[in-house]
Amino acid sequence: MNGIHDLGGMDGFRVPVRDQGFALHEEWERLTWGMLLTSFGIPGLRAGPSRTFIENLPPERYLAMPYYARFLEARLKSFLDSGLVTQQELDNPDGPVAMPNLPGFQPPTPEQIVQFLRQEQSGQLNVAAPAAFAAGDEVVVKNDHPAGHTRVPRYVRGHRGVIVRDHGVHTFEDDVAPGTRVGPQHLYTVSFTAPELWGSRGHARDRMHVELWEIHLVRAA
Amino acid sequence: MADDKVSRRDFLANTSLAAGTAVASSGAGHVHAQEAAEHVQSDYSVRAKALVSVLTKKKLVNPATMDAVVEFYETRVGPHIGARLVARSWVDPEFRARLLADARAVARDEQLTGLQGTDLVAVENTPRVHNLVVCTLCSCYPWTVLGLPPTWYKDSGYRARAVIDPRGVLREFGLELGDDVEVRVWDSTAEIRYLVIPERPLGTEGMSQEDLARLVTRDSMVGAEKLGAPA
Numbered sequence: 012m013n014g015i016h017d018l019g020g021m022d023g024f025r026v027p028v029r030d031q032g033f034a035l036h037e038e039w040e041r042l043t044w045g046m047l048l049t050s051f052g053i054p055g056l057r058a059g060p061s062r063t064f065i066e067n068l069p070p071e072r073y074l075a076m077p078y079y080a081r082f083l084e085a086r087l088k089s090f091l092d093s094g095l096v097t098q099q100e101l102d103n104p105d106g107p108v109a110m111p112n113l114p115g116f117q118p119p120t121p122e123q124i125v126q127f128l129r130q131e132q133s134g135q136l137n138v139a140a141p142a143a144f145a146a147g148d149e150v151v152v153k154n155d156h157p158a159g160h161t162r163v164p165r166y167v168r169g170h171r172g173v174i175v176r177d178h179g180v181h182t183f184e185d186d187v188a189p190g191t192r193v194g195p196q197h198l199y200t201v202s203f204t205a206p207e208l209w210g211s212r213g214h215a216r217d218r219m220h221v222e223l224w225e226i227h228l229v230r231a232a
Numbered sequence: 233m234a235d236d237k238v239s240r241r242d243f244l245a246n247t248s249l250a251a252g253t254a255v256a257s258s259g260a261g262h263v264h265a266q267e268a269a270e271h272v273q274s275d276y277s278v279r280a281k282a283l284v285s286v287l288t289k290k291k292l293v294n295p296a297t298m299d300a301v302v303e304f305y306e307t308r309v310g311p312h313i314g315a316r317l318v319a320r321s322w323v324d325p326e327f328r329a330r331l332l333a334d335a336r337a338v339a340r341d342e343q344l345t346g347l348q349g350t351d352l353v354a355v356e357n358t359p360r361v362h363n364l365v366v367c368t369l370c371s372c373y374p375w376t377v378l379g380l381p382p383t384w385y386k387d388s389g390y391r392a393r394a395v396i397d398p399r400g401v402l403r404e405f406g407l408e409l410g411d412d413v414e415v416r417v418w419d420s421t422a423e424i425r426y427l428v429i430p431e432r433p434l435g436t437e438g439m440s441q442e443d444l445a446r447l448v449t450r451d452s453m454v455g456a457e458k459l460g461a462p463a
Contacts, residue, residue, distance in 0.1 A: 045298025
Protein backbone atom coordinates (compact mmCIF):
# COMPACT_ATOMS: atom_id res chain seq x y z
CA MET A 12 0.00 0.00 0.00
CA ASN A 13 1.07 3.57 -0.61
CA GLY A 14 1.17 4.35 3.09
CA ILE A 15 2.96 6.96 5.14
CA HIS A 16 5.46 4.29 6.25
CA ASP A 17 6.93 4.30 2.72
CA LEU A 18 8.99 7.40 3.47
CA GLY A 19 11.96 7.05 1.14
CA GLY A 20 12.59 10.20 -0.88
CA MET A 21 10.19 12.56 0.87
CA ASP A 22 11.22 16.15 1.53
CA GLY A 23 10.32 18.33 4.48
CA PHE A 24 11.62 16.20 7.34
CA ARG A 25 14.45 17.20 9.65
CA VAL A 26 17.52 15.03 9.90
CA PRO A 27 17.52 13.80 13.52
CA VAL A 28 20.23 14.36 16.10
CA ARG A 29 22.03 11.06 16.59
CA ASP A 30 21.12 9.80 20.05
CA GLN A 31 23.71 7.58 21.70
CA GLY A 32 23.39 4.76 24.17
CA PHE A 33 20.80 2.03 24.53
CA ALA A 34 17.72 2.37 22.33
CA LEU A 35 15.10 1.90 25.05
CA HIS A 36 15.15 5.26 26.81
CA GLU A 37 11.87 5.31 28.77
CA GLU A 38 10.42 2.84 31.25
CA TRP A 39 7.29 2.32 29.10
CA GLU A 40 9.51 1.51 26.12
CA ARG A 41 11.29 -1.18 28.11
CA LEU A 42 7.95 -2.61 29.26
CA THR A 43 6.59 -2.53 25.71
CA TRP A 44 9.67 -4.21 24.28
CA GLY A 45 9.71 -6.96 26.88
CA MET A 46 5.99 -7.55 26.40
CA LEU A 47 6.26 -7.66 22.59
CA LEU A 48 9.01 -10.26 22.52
CA THR A 49 7.58 -12.51 25.22
CA SER A 50 3.97 -12.62 24.01
CA PHE A 51 4.57 -14.17 20.58
CA GLY A 52 3.41 -17.66 21.35
CA ILE A 53 0.20 -17.04 23.29
CA PRO A 54 -2.49 -19.30 21.82
CA GLY A 55 -5.22 -17.34 20.09
CA LEU A 56 -3.17 -14.16 19.84
CA ARG A 57 -2.57 -13.09 16.27
CA ALA A 58 0.61 -11.05 16.49
CA GLY A 59 1.09 -10.89 12.72
CA PRO A 60 -1.35 -8.07 11.97
CA SER A 61 0.95 -5.54 13.73
CA ARG A 62 2.47 -4.53 10.43
CA THR A 63 -0.94 -4.12 8.81
CA PHE A 64 -2.12 -2.07 11.78
CA ILE A 65 0.93 0.20 11.68
CA GLU A 66 0.88 0.72 7.93
CA ASN A 67 -2.82 1.56 8.08
CA LEU A 68 -2.45 4.19 10.80
CA PRO A 69 -3.68 7.62 9.69
CA PRO A 70 -0.54 9.38 8.40
CA GLU A 71 -0.73 12.25 10.90
CA ARG A 72 -0.99 9.75 13.75
CA TYR A 73 1.83 7.57 12.43
CA LEU A 74 4.18 10.55 12.31
CA ALA A 75 3.20 11.80 15.75
CA MET A 76 3.64 8.45 17.50
CA PRO A 77 6.91 7.46 19.14
CA TYR A 78 8.37 4.36 17.50
CA TYR A 79 7.53 1.88 20.25
CA ALA A 80 4.05 3.35 20.67
CA ARG A 81 3.11 2.03 17.20
CA PHE A 82 3.99 -1.49 18.32
CA LEU A 83 2.33 -1.05 21.70
CA GLU A 84 -0.92 0.05 20.08
CA ALA A 85 -0.72 -2.74 17.50
CA ARG A 86 -0.26 -5.43 20.17
CA LEU A 87 -2.96 -3.88 22.38
CA LYS A 88 -5.36 -4.21 19.47
CA SER A 89 -4.30 -7.84 18.87
CA PHE A 90 -5.00 -8.66 22.53
CA LEU A 91 -8.41 -6.96 22.40
CA ASP A 92 -9.29 -8.63 19.08
CA SER A 93 -8.34 -12.04 20.47
CA GLY A 94 -10.62 -11.59 23.47
CA LEU A 95 -7.71 -12.47 25.81
CA VAL A 96 -7.95 -8.96 27.27
CA THR A 97 -10.96 -6.67 27.53
CA GLN A 98 -11.17 -2.89 27.47
CA GLN A 99 -12.76 -2.95 30.96
CA GLU A 100 -9.72 -4.79 32.32
CA LEU A 101 -7.38 -2.26 30.73
CA ASP A 102 -9.40 0.65 32.10
CA ASN A 103 -9.11 -0.77 35.61
CA PRO A 104 -5.79 -2.66 35.68
CA ASP A 105 -5.91 -2.99 39.48
CA GLY A 106 -9.34 -4.57 39.34
CA PRO A 107 -10.35 -8.20 38.82
CA VAL A 108 -9.44 -10.02 35.62
CA ALA A 109 -10.94 -13.07 33.95
CA MET A 110 -8.37 -15.84 33.81
CA PRO A 111 -7.91 -17.12 30.24
CA ASN A 112 -8.91 -20.67 29.48
CA LEU A 113 -5.59 -21.91 28.13
CA PRO A 114 -4.95 -25.31 29.69
CA GLY A 115 -1.28 -26.18 29.75
CA PHE A 116 -0.07 -22.75 28.60
CA GLN A 117 2.93 -21.35 30.46
CA PRO A 118 4.58 -18.07 29.46
CA PRO A 119 8.23 -18.56 28.47
CA THR A 120 10.88 -18.55 31.18
CA PRO A 121 13.91 -16.22 30.98
CA GLU A 122 16.07 -19.15 29.82
CA GLN A 123 13.58 -20.09 27.09
CA ILE A 124 13.38 -16.53 25.81
CA VAL A 125 17.15 -16.15 25.54
CA GLN A 126 17.24 -19.36 23.55
CA PHE A 127 14.55 -17.96 21.27
CA LEU A 128 16.44 -14.68 20.79
CA ARG A 129 19.58 -16.61 19.82
CA GLN A 130 17.76 -18.74 17.26
CA GLU A 131 18.69 -18.57 13.60
CA GLN A 132 16.03 -16.55 11.87
CA SER A 133 16.71 -16.53 8.17
CA GLY A 134 14.52 -15.47 5.30
CA GLN A 135 16.35 -17.96 3.13
CA LEU A 136 14.75 -21.33 2.47
CA ASN A 137 16.54 -24.49 1.58
CA VAL A 138 14.71 -24.78 -1.71
CA ALA A 139 16.25 -25.32 -5.12
CA ALA A 140 14.64 -23.17 -7.79
CA PRO A 141 16.16 -21.81 -10.97
CA ALA A 142 17.00 -18.10 -10.81
CA ALA A 143 15.60 -15.89 -13.55
CA PHE A 144 18.36 -13.34 -13.08
CA ALA A 145 22.07 -13.29 -12.34
CA ALA A 146 24.49 -10.61 -11.14
CA GLY A 147 25.00 -8.07 -13.91
CA ASP A 148 21.56 -8.49 -15.46
CA GLU A 149 19.64 -5.30 -16.14
CA VAL A 150 16.10 -5.29 -14.80
CA VAL A 151 13.13 -2.97 -14.46
CA VAL A 152 10.98 -2.88 -11.32
CA LYS A 153 7.34 -3.46 -12.15
CA ASN A 154 5.26 -0.36 -11.61
CA ASP A 155 2.61 -1.81 -9.31
CA HIS A 156 0.70 -0.21 -6.44
CA PRO A 157 -0.88 -3.07 -4.50
CA ALA A 158 -3.41 -2.23 -1.82
CA GLY A 159 -1.77 -4.66 0.63
CA HIS A 160 1.70 -4.80 2.15
CA THR A 161 4.62 -4.71 -0.29
CA ARG A 162 8.38 -4.49 0.14
CA VAL A 163 8.77 -2.46 -3.06
CA PRO A 164 9.28 1.15 -1.99
CA ARG A 165 7.59 3.68 -4.25
CA TYR A 166 10.87 5.34 -5.14
CA VAL A 167 12.11 2.37 -7.19
CA ARG A 168 8.89 1.44 -9.00
CA GLY A 169 9.24 1.60 -12.77
CA HIS A 170 13.00 2.19 -12.54
CA ARG A 171 15.85 0.40 -14.20
CA GLY A 172 18.57 -1.23 -12.12
CA VAL A 173 21.22 -3.93 -12.12
CA ILE A 174 21.22 -7.18 -10.16
CA VAL A 175 24.24 -7.23 -7.86
CA ARG A 176 23.50 -10.31 -5.79
CA ASP A 177 21.22 -13.34 -5.78
CA HIS A 178 20.40 -14.29 -2.16
CA GLY A 179 18.77 -17.58 -3.07
CA VAL A 180 15.15 -18.46 -2.40
CA HIS A 181 13.51 -16.41 0.35
CA THR A 182 10.09 -16.32 1.95
CA PHE A 183 7.96 -13.87 -0.01
CA GLU A 184 6.90 -11.05 2.32
CA ASP A 185 4.29 -9.16 0.31
CA ASP A 186 0.65 -9.70 1.15
CA VAL A 187 -1.16 -11.07 -1.84
CA ALA A 188 -4.84 -11.53 -2.53
CA PRO A 189 -6.28 -14.67 -0.91
CA GLY A 190 -6.09 -17.58 -3.31
CA THR A 191 -3.16 -16.11 -5.22
CA ARG A 192 -0.21 -18.46 -5.01
CA VAL A 193 3.14 -16.68 -5.11
CA GLY A 194 5.28 -18.59 -2.64
CA PRO A 195 9.03 -18.42 -2.06
CA GLN A 196 11.05 -16.50 -4.62
CA HIS A 197 14.64 -15.69 -5.42
CA LEU A 198 15.61 -12.51 -3.61
CA TYR A 199 18.03 -10.10 -5.26
CA THR A 200 19.88 -6.95 -4.32
CA VAL A 201 19.19 -4.49 -7.11
CA SER A 202 21.39 -1.44 -7.60
CA PHE A 203 20.08 1.83 -9.06
CA THR A 204 22.05 4.91 -10.04
CA ALA A 205 21.04 8.03 -8.13
CA PRO A 206 20.19 9.95 -11.35
CA GLU A 207 17.92 7.05 -12.44
CA LEU A 208 15.91 7.45 -9.22
CA TRP A 209 16.22 11.14 -8.47
CA GLY A 210 16.96 12.84 -11.78
CA SER A 211 19.07 15.95 -11.47
CA ARG A 212 19.18 15.65 -7.65
CA GLY A 213 21.03 12.36 -7.82
CA HIS A 214 24.83 12.50 -7.66
CA ALA A 215 26.26 10.80 -10.75
CA ARG A 216 28.52 8.55 -8.66
CA ASP A 217 25.96 7.40 -6.08
CA ARG A 218 23.91 4.22 -6.03
CA MET A 219 20.92 3.01 -4.03
CA HIS A 220 20.38 -0.71 -3.34
CA VAL A 221 17.10 -2.43 -2.54
CA GLU A 222 16.21 -6.09 -1.96
CA LEU A 223 13.48 -7.21 -4.34
CA TRP A 224 11.90 -10.58 -5.08
CA GLU A 225 11.89 -12.11 -8.56
CA ILE A 226 8.20 -11.41 -9.09
CA HIS A 227 8.86 -7.67 -8.70
CA LEU A 228 11.26 -7.59 -11.64
CA VAL A 229 11.27 -7.91 -15.42
CA ARG A 230 14.28 -8.13 -17.69
CA ALA A 231 15.17 -4.73 -19.13
CA ALA A 232 14.53 -4.42 -22.85
CA MET B 233 22.69 9.75 30.04
CA ALA B 234 21.36 13.29 30.53
CA ASP B 235 22.19 14.08 26.92
CA ASP B 236 20.27 11.04 25.79
CA LYS B 237 17.13 12.31 27.48
CA VAL B 238 17.43 15.71 25.87
CA SER B 239 17.86 14.39 22.35
CA ARG B 240 15.02 11.95 22.94
CA ARG B 241 12.73 14.80 23.91
CA ASP B 242 13.86 16.79 20.89
CA PHE B 243 13.06 13.85 18.70
CA LEU B 244 9.59 13.51 20.14
CA ALA B 245 9.02 17.22 19.85
CA ASN B 246 9.96 17.06 16.20
CA THR B 247 7.74 14.12 15.42
CA SER B 248 4.78 15.56 17.30
CA LEU B 249 5.04 18.75 15.34
CA ALA B 250 5.52 16.97 12.07
CA ALA B 251 2.06 15.48 12.59
CA GLY B 252 0.17 18.21 10.87
CA THR B 253 2.13 21.36 10.41
CA ALA B 254 5.59 22.41 9.43
CA VAL B 255 8.21 22.03 12.12
CA ALA B 256 8.32 25.20 14.17
CA SER B 257 11.80 26.57 14.66
CA SER B 258 10.85 29.34 17.08
CA GLY B 259 11.65 28.94 20.76
CA ALA B 260 8.01 29.11 21.83
CA GLY B 261 6.94 26.41 19.39
CA HIS B 262 9.66 24.19 20.70
CA VAL B 263 8.50 24.54 24.31
CA HIS B 264 4.91 23.70 23.38
CA ALA B 265 6.13 20.72 21.42
CA GLN B 266 8.10 19.48 24.40
CA GLU B 267 5.06 19.76 26.64
CA ALA B 268 3.00 17.88 24.07
CA ALA B 269 5.67 15.23 23.87
CA GLU B 270 5.75 14.79 27.65
CA HIS B 271 1.99 14.36 27.59
CA VAL B 272 2.25 11.71 24.88
CA GLN B 273 4.94 9.89 26.88
CA SER B 274 2.84 9.71 30.04
CA ASP B 275 -0.14 8.52 28.01
CA TYR B 276 1.79 5.60 26.54
CA SER B 277 3.32 4.91 29.91
CA VAL B 278 -0.18 4.45 31.41
CA ARG B 279 -1.26 2.22 28.54
CA ALA B 280 1.88 0.06 28.61
CA LYS B 281 1.66 -0.38 32.38
CA ALA B 282 -2.05 -1.25 32.24
CA LEU B 283 -1.54 -3.88 29.55
CA VAL B 284 1.46 -5.47 31.25
CA SER B 285 -0.31 -5.50 34.60
CA VAL B 286 -3.37 -7.25 33.15
CA LEU B 287 -1.23 -9.73 31.16
CA THR B 288 0.81 -10.55 34.24
CA LYS B 289 -2.28 -11.20 36.38
CA LYS B 290 -3.63 -13.45 33.66
CA LYS B 291 -0.28 -15.29 33.62
CA LEU B 292 0.09 -14.58 29.91
CA VAL B 293 3.51 -12.98 30.39
CA ASN B 294 6.20 -13.45 33.00
CA PRO B 295 7.75 -10.18 34.25
CA ALA B 296 11.12 -11.88 34.84
CA THR B 297 11.12 -12.98 31.19
CA MET B 298 10.28 -9.46 30.03
CA ASP B 299 13.23 -8.14 32.04
CA ALA B 300 15.45 -10.83 30.54
CA VAL B 301 14.60 -9.64 27.02
CA VAL B 302 15.55 -6.05 27.80
CA GLU B 303 18.66 -7.15 29.68
CA PHE B 304 19.68 -9.34 26.74
CA TYR B 305 19.67 -6.41 24.31
CA GLU B 306 21.07 -3.94 26.81
CA THR B 307 24.07 -5.96 27.94
CA ARG B 308 24.65 -9.06 25.84
CA VAL B 309 23.89 -8.26 22.20
CA GLY B 310 25.07 -4.84 21.09
CA PRO B 311 27.55 -2.88 18.98
CA HIS B 312 30.51 -4.35 20.86
CA ILE B 313 29.95 -7.50 18.79
CA GLY B 314 30.10 -5.67 15.45
CA ALA B 315 33.13 -3.74 16.72
CA ARG B 316 34.93 -7.01 17.39
CA LEU B 317 34.30 -8.18 13.82
CA VAL B 318 35.44 -4.84 12.40
CA ALA B 319 38.65 -4.75 14.47
CA ARG B 320 39.48 -8.28 13.43
CA SER B 321 38.86 -7.39 9.77
CA TRP B 322 41.44 -4.60 10.13
CA VAL B 323 44.22 -6.89 11.34
CA ASP B 324 43.34 -10.18 9.64
CA PRO B 325 43.08 -9.91 5.82
CA GLU B 326 41.90 -13.48 5.46
CA PHE B 327 39.05 -12.85 7.93
CA ARG B 328 38.15 -9.60 6.16
CA ALA B 329 37.93 -11.40 2.82
CA ARG B 330 35.67 -14.05 4.34
CA LEU B 331 33.49 -11.44 6.02
CA LEU B 332 33.02 -9.52 2.77
CA ALA B 333 32.39 -12.65 0.74
CA ASP B 334 29.95 -14.35 3.13
CA ALA B 335 29.19 -12.57 6.41
CA ARG B 336 26.31 -14.98 6.95
CA ALA B 337 28.71 -17.93 7.19
CA VAL B 338 31.08 -15.96 9.43
CA ALA B 339 28.21 -15.05 11.76
CA ARG B 340 27.23 -18.70 11.95
CA ASP B 341 30.83 -19.78 12.66
CA GLU B 342 31.10 -17.15 15.40
CA GLN B 343 27.72 -18.19 16.84
CA LEU B 344 26.26 -14.75 16.21
CA THR B 345 22.92 -15.97 14.96
CA GLY B 346 19.67 -14.63 16.32
CA LEU B 347 16.65 -12.57 15.45
CA GLN B 348 17.34 -9.90 12.83
CA GLY B 349 20.78 -10.57 11.48
CA THR B 350 21.12 -14.20 10.46
CA ASP B 351 21.25 -13.13 6.80
CA LEU B 352 24.18 -10.77 7.30
CA VAL B 353 26.04 -8.90 4.55
CA ALA B 354 29.18 -6.82 5.20
CA VAL B 355 30.18 -3.86 3.04
CA GLU B 356 33.47 -1.96 3.34
CA ASN B 357 34.18 1.74 3.35
CA THR B 358 37.31 2.82 1.49
CA PRO B 359 38.75 6.23 0.59
CA ARG B 360 36.60 6.06 -2.59
CA VAL B 361 33.42 4.33 -1.37
CA HIS B 362 31.14 5.23 1.53
CA ASN B 363 28.27 2.92 2.55
CA LEU B 364 25.14 4.04 4.40
CA VAL B 365 22.42 1.69 5.71
CA VAL B 366 18.74 2.60 6.10
CA CYS B 367 15.32 0.97 6.30
CA THR B 368 12.94 3.34 4.55
CA LEU B 369 9.83 1.20 5.19
CA CYS B 370 10.34 0.60 8.93
CA SER B 371 13.35 -0.17 11.10
CA CYS B 372 15.27 -3.26 9.88
CA TYR B 373 18.70 -3.33 11.50
CA PRO B 374 21.31 -6.03 12.25
CA TRP B 375 20.40 -6.76 15.88
CA THR B 376 22.81 -9.69 16.13
CA VAL B 377 25.87 -7.49 15.63
CA LEU B 378 24.66 -3.98 16.59
CA GLY B 379 21.82 -4.56 19.06
CA LEU B 380 18.59 -2.56 18.84
CA PRO B 381 18.46 0.37 16.42
CA PRO B 382 18.90 3.84 17.91
CA THR B 383 16.05 6.34 17.78
CA TRP B 384 17.66 8.39 15.00
CA TYR B 385 17.81 5.35 12.69
CA LYS B 386 14.02 4.87 13.02
CA ASP B 387 13.27 8.59 12.66
CA SER B 388 11.08 9.65 9.74
CA GLY B 389 13.63 12.28 8.72
CA TYR B 390 16.47 9.80 8.40
CA ARG B 391 14.32 7.25 6.56
CA ALA B 392 12.92 9.86 4.16
CA ARG B 393 16.17 11.56 3.30
CA ALA B 394 18.90 8.92 3.42
CA VAL B 395 17.95 7.63 -0.03
CA ILE B 396 17.33 10.89 -1.90
CA ASP B 397 20.06 12.97 -0.25
CA PRO B 398 22.62 10.75 1.49
CA ARG B 399 25.34 13.38 1.11
CA GLY B 400 23.14 16.03 2.73
CA VAL B 401 22.26 13.71 5.61
CA LEU B 402 25.91 12.84 6.16
CA ARG B 403 26.83 16.54 6.03
CA GLU B 404 24.30 17.22 8.80
CA PHE B 405 25.82 14.30 10.71
CA GLY B 406 29.20 16.07 10.38
CA LEU B 407 30.72 14.15 7.47
CA GLU B 408 31.47 15.97 4.21
CA LEU B 409 32.23 13.62 1.31
CA GLY B 410 34.09 14.69 -1.82
CA ASP B 411 32.72 14.34 -5.34
CA ASP B 412 35.29 11.62 -5.98
CA VAL B 413 33.67 9.38 -3.34
CA GLU B 414 30.89 7.00 -4.38
CA VAL B 415 28.03 6.78 -1.88
CA ARG B 416 26.26 3.42 -1.70
CA VAL B 417 22.96 3.39 0.16
CA TRP B 418 21.52 0.03 1.28
CA ASP B 419 17.76 0.03 1.96
CA SER B 420 16.91 -3.10 3.97
CA THR B 421 13.60 -4.20 2.47
CA ALA B 422 13.90 -7.97 3.16
CA GLU B 423 15.73 -10.14 5.75
CA ILE B 424 19.23 -9.12 4.57
CA ARG B 425 20.97 -7.06 7.27
CA TYR B 426 23.97 -4.85 6.56
CA LEU B 427 27.12 -4.23 8.57
CA VAL B 428 29.40 -1.42 7.39
CA ILE B 429 33.11 -2.00 7.93
CA PRO B 430 34.46 1.51 8.56
CA GLU B 431 37.97 2.52 7.51
CA ARG B 432 40.67 1.91 10.07
CA PRO B 433 41.67 5.27 11.56
CA LEU B 434 45.18 6.60 10.98
CA GLY B 435 47.59 6.41 13.87
CA THR B 436 46.41 2.99 15.06
CA GLU B 437 49.33 0.94 13.79
CA GLY B 438 50.46 -1.62 16.30
CA MET B 439 47.31 -1.39 18.43
CA SER B 440 45.88 -4.65 19.73
CA GLN B 441 42.66 -6.01 18.28
CA GLU B 442 40.96 -5.37 21.60
CA ASP B 443 42.02 -1.72 21.70
CA LEU B 444 41.01 -1.29 18.06
CA ALA B 445 37.54 -2.66 18.82
CA ARG B 446 37.11 0.04 21.45
CA LEU B 447 37.57 2.71 18.75
CA VAL B 448 34.69 1.40 16.63
CA THR B 449 31.43 3.28 17.20
CA ARG B 450 27.93 1.96 16.59
CA ASP B 451 27.12 4.73 14.13
CA SER B 452 30.27 4.08 12.08
CA MET B 453 28.97 0.55 11.44
CA VAL B 454 25.78 2.03 9.94
CA GLY B 455 27.85 4.44 7.84
CA ALA B 456 26.65 7.54 9.71
CA GLU B 457 30.16 8.63 10.65
CA LYS B 458 33.84 7.99 10.01
CA LEU B 459 36.23 7.06 12.77
CA GLY B 460 38.78 9.64 13.82
CA ALA B 461 42.32 8.98 14.99
CA PRO B 462 42.48 7.97 18.67
CA ALA B 463 42.88 10.89 21.07
